[in-house]
Amino acid sequence: MYVGIMQNSGYTIQIMAERCGMTAHTLRYYERVGLIQPVGRAHNGHRRYSDADEAWINFLHCMRATNMPIREMQRYAELRELGDSTSEQRRKILEDHQAAIAEQITQLQQAHALLMHKIANYKAIEQRIRIDQPALSEPEIDCAIESVG
């Protein structure tokens, strides 16, 4: 039996899922694993999400979308429950993740540049085929990052 706050106002789980770009399944899962604190309920036991919940869920979504592991998000969520005294630990988590993001961006940018080259190479090959000189086509260049950077 649920003994928390009863509130018939707020977003339903479906609405919340749509607003945050995730599924109701995922919202329940996040609550189960402690990423979201037990949320308010309507008189019939159905979840009702507040705007504060939405802000937090959007934050979670943003962290997941940038490949923060669930475990680390759990750690962060736990610290958050403990209040301001955990500020430094939480900040460290965010700083670490920010660094991880920076690395990811670097990787992606290198790959993006590599693809520019390969795509240009394909266009050249197609052009050669188009003017009917297949005998002149070179072997494909499978250049890796280091041959680009």
Next chain:
Amino acid sequence: MYVGIMQNSGYTIQIMAERCGMTAHTLRYYERVGLIQPVGRAHNGHRRYSDADEAWINFLHCMRATNMPIREMQRYAELRELGDSTSEQRRKILEDHQAAIAEQITQLQQAHALLMHKIANYKAIEQRIRIDQPALSEPEIDCAIESVG
């Protein structure tokens, strides 16, 4: 019994794994699922990787590192085996992946900016704690991407 080319020169699987920043397990797995064509063997049946293999493996590594699914890499590898006539299809795959990379970069950059704000906010909270005015501390801001712009 293997009946391919016997070559005692080339890189061993361990060396290749180190050079490409992956494990020998993964190299065998990639060969099993068709991402890598059957590679040369020494007289004792051990794999021997060539420089051309290395270039291709580095490319695979780069695509995986930027979240191209194995399935799509398989599709690309198959087309590659079919020669120049598949150039356009392969180019499309690369262009699609390049677009996916661009989207990822955007997401990551937004998250990076969001973390800048949140980290600054944490520093402010810590500063307030340090000068012993905990009563003035505001509730944490869990601002999401949209509140960052």
Next chain:
DNA sequence: GTACATCTTTGAGCGCGCTCAAAGTCAAGG
């Protein structure tokens, strides 16, 4: 000769992050 390292194969197992199935509750509509 015999240990040891390094490789081989095949199939199974695992960690992650959902995703779904089953069975049940409740409120509204016809």
Next chain:
DNA sequence: CCTTGACTTTGAGCGCGCTCAAAGATGTAC
């Protein structure tokens, strides 16, 4: 009253990408 639909819970299942275990072959060192 009965159906419909949106929700609830719990536990199981799944897709992905490895990762490993087991059993065996081979080459080198002592």
